[in-house]
Amino acid sequence: MADRLNQVSQIVSSSTTAASDTVPPFRVCVIGSGNWGTTIAKVVSENTTLRPQLFHEQVKMWVFEEKINGENLTHIINTKHQNVKYLPNITLPDNLVADPDLIDTVHDADIIIFNIPHQFLPRLITQMKGHIKPRARAISCLKGFHIDKVKGVCLMSSYVTDNLHIACGALSGANLAPEVAKEKWSETTVAYRIPSDFQGEGKDVDHAVLKALFHRPYFHVNVVEDVAGVSVAGALKNVVALGCGFVKGLGWGDNASSAIQRVGLGEIIKFGKLYFPDSEVETYYGESAGVADLITTCAGGRNVRVASYMAKTGKSAEESEKELLNGQSAQGIITCKEVHEWLEHDGKIDEFPLFEAVYQIVYGGKNMRDLPKMIEDLEGIDQE
Ligand SMILES: NC(=O)C1=CN([C@@H]2O[C@H](COP(=O)(O)OP(=O)(O)OC[C@H]3O[C@@H](n4cnc5c(N)ncnc54)[C@H](O)[C@@H]3O)[C@@H](O)[C@H]2O)C=CC1
Numbered sequence: 001m002a003d004r005l006n007q008v009s010q011i012v013s014s015s016t017t018a019a020s021d022t023v024p025p026f027r028v029c030v031i032g033s034g035n036w037g038t039t040i041a042k043v044v045s046e047n048t049t050l051r052p053q054l055f056h057e058q059v060k061m062w063v064f065e066e067k068i069n070g071e072n073l074t075h076i077i078n079t080k081h082q083n084v085k086y087l088p089n090i091t092l093p094d095n096l097v098a099d100p101d102l103i104d105t106v107h108d109a110d111i112i113i114f115n116i117p118h119q120f121l122p123r124l125i126t127q128m129k130g131h132i133k134p135r136a137r138a139i140s141c142l143k144g145f146h147i148d149k150v151k152g153v154c155l156m157s158s159y160v161t162d163n164l165h166i167a168c169g170a171l172s173g174a175n176l177a178p179e180v181a182k183e184k185w186s187e188t189t190v191a192y193r194i195p196s197d198f199q200g201e202g203k204d205v206d207h208a209v210l211k212a213l214f215h216r217p218y219f220h221v222n223v224v225e226d227v228a229g230v231s232v233a234g235a236l237k238n239v240v241a242l243g244c245g246f247v248k249g250l251g252w253g254d255n256a257s258s259a260i261q262r263v264g265l266g267e268i269i270k271f272g273k274l275y276f277p278d279s280e281v282e283t284y285y286g287e288s289a290g291v292a293d294l295i296t297t298c299a300g301g302r303n304v305r306v307a308s309y310m311a312k313t314g315k316s317a318e319e320s321e322k323e324l325l326n327g328q329s330a331q332g333i334i335t336c337k338e339v340h341e342w343l344e345h346d347g348k349i350d351e352f353p354l355f356e357a358v359y360q361i362v363y364g365g366k367n368m369r370d371l372p373k374m375i376e377d378l379e380g381i382d383q384e
């Protein structure tokens, strides 16, 4: 692995770079500083230090500024090298610089990594318009969809491309941030399609460059082209995780959780193939972004914890998220609504009974004890 990554650096350093606004060493920035945003910023900052021919060492991380005990979070990150609110007790590299100014963070970046709760993306994109390099490249680590009544269900990476006119891929996998931040081994999938204005090997971002940016000894990267499959799986597993959290909170055990995951995987693939026919079934089974992320999230993610708390306390999803997560976001709460709105608009609600059941429990006051009835065809069976 080290040899392959060194080869990339050599190709880049030996190439004659054309007069272009985006050439190596690439400047990298991260938009977002939550639990995963800060973790990924740590990962890439470690790699930019290691590979100076390929990347500028400094990585800027845009922070939605807030006060912690009267002090700016950016100041705390830049002086104590810790994100005390969203990733406490993890030391961040010195070359990672927190910046509260979005435009200052992105204006000179060649690689923009989006990593915020997905509901905030449209507002940030609006602010970024006209302030980025025209040939910047992007990777979205977001999990969720944008629903457009005309275009339909839209990937976050497509939202970036449509609005900023830059190529955007996706990173997703079985990656609970606290484990990655502690450098416990995990895998991830990076999906990126080489754009038509690709400048050539050694002069532009390609799969090898992305591997060099994200791969760490504790964070193993597989790079593929299937942006849709990676993104759909990442978004929808959060909805399934809410279902698992309900049965977990009710004390129904592992068998029940597996049943939800089984149905959930089927609905994820069906949704993917229906709305993103180019997405590959192999991605859902064979990549970390597929079934592995489903399993890890349903075991110990925030969505499962929030839903379990709802089951135990009878509190709403929003209250539970607020009480449990200290400002972090359980993205399934919003995603199940997006999915419901789209399926209703498209007349396909009946084909996705688990997604609809989760939506109805979160927003429609349905009883989570009825989940089995809501997702199985029990016609002709007497219900006790
Ligand atoms: N945390 C995890 O384990 C993983 C998360 N993800 C995904 O990564 C994305 C980002 O998640 P996290 O970094 O964990 O975020 P998070 O759930 O920790 O959210 C907190 C972040 O949201 C920011 N925020 C709050 N209000 C805001 C506003 N009005 N505008 C902009 N930002 C605002 C906060 O400043 C903070 O940086 C999500 O889509 C999530 O599903 C993916 C893999 C792992």
Ligand SMILES: O=C(CO)COP(=O)(O)O
Pocket: 143, 173, 174, 175, 176, 177, 238, 241, 293, 296, 297, 300, 301, 302, 303, 304, 329, 330, 331
């Ligand atoms: O996406 C995740 C793991 O890959 C994190 O899931 P949660 O948001 O449910 O913690």
